[in-house]
Amino acid sequence: MTEVGQQLDRAIVFGASGGIGSALVAELVARGVGTVFAAARTRPAALPKGAIWVRFDLDNERTIAAAAQATGSMPLDCAIVASGVLSLEGRAGPERSYKQVESEAMARVLHLNTIGPALIAKHFLPLLPRDRRAVFAALSARVGSISDNRIGGWHSYRASKAALNMLVRNYAIELSRTHKQAVCVALHPGTVDTALSQPFQANLPEGQLTAPAEAARNLLRVLDRLTPEDSGNMFDWAGERVEF
Known part of the structure; x- marks a missing residue:
């Protein structure tokens, strides 16, 4: 099949200052996508030539709405949500036991990993074209699969990704009614050498x-x-479907 970059005119990556997000922006630019928006809270330090920084903040829905307006009046062929957290700064890391669950920390992880992508979808799914193939993808994780869970632990992170997977399924169903060629999926990137995974490498x-x-x-x-x-499923980095 033709590379997605050759099929696209306009794409946006959220979390463009992170390890995977910045790499996705660079790869889309390298593939020759006409317009690539790099969405991040602050301007990425290594923004590729040709990419356009768009500010957004998951703690402020108005900035997400403003980012949608900033992309212009033309449809977006691809939106990828690459933002998220595994552990919070200043905390010990993912919980290994239910005894370590704290409401404030769990709420924050759910906000960043689940509610944030939901708000992005709210404002950006309407920008996908209805007359051709379009993609909305959110980075999830295999540990968010309920059926694949064998060892437990990491309660907030697992729960946030499981909830994200459900939202992806919901949005795929809703999109299919109006965007017949749309693809809405969750992606498991594997273990990537980024700040997110560094403490666990x-x-x-x-x-x-x-x-x-x-x-x-x-x-x-x-x-x-x-x-x-x-649409509505999760796939890993090799293209294999991961059961929810």
């Missing part, structure tokens, strides 16, 4: 850690192959 098996640029290429290759029949 020490015991990884050889070869399991992926560079951000490679992860971006993997994810876009997956999106290349997806059709509306795949």
Whole structure:
């Protein structure tokens, strides 16, 4: 199938200052996408030439609405949400036991990983074209799969990603009624060498850690192959479906 970058005229990546997000922006630009918006709270330090910074803040819905307006009047062919957190700054990390659950921390993780993408979808799904293929993708995680959960733990993170997966399924169903060619999916990028995964890299098996640029290429290759029949599901970096 033709590369997604050759099919697209306009794309936006949220979380463009993060490891995977910045790599996705760079790869879309390299693929020759006509207009690539890099959405982040502050201007990314390594913004590729040709990419356009758009400010947004998950703590302020008005900035998300303003970002939608800033992209102009033409439809967006692709929107990728690459923002999110695994552990909060200044805290010990994902909970290993229910005894470690704290309401404030859990609420914050759910806000950043679930409510934030939901608000992005609220303002950006209407910008997808109805007359051709369009993609909305959100980075999720295999640990957000309920059926794949064998060891427990990481309660807030798992719950936030499981909820995100449900939203993706909901939005896919709703989109299918008006956007017949739309693809709405969750993506599991694998373990990528970013600040998010850095505290958990020490015991990884050889070869399991992926560079951000490679992860971006993997994810876009997956999106290349997806059709509306795949909408509402989660796929890993190799293109394999992950059961919710």
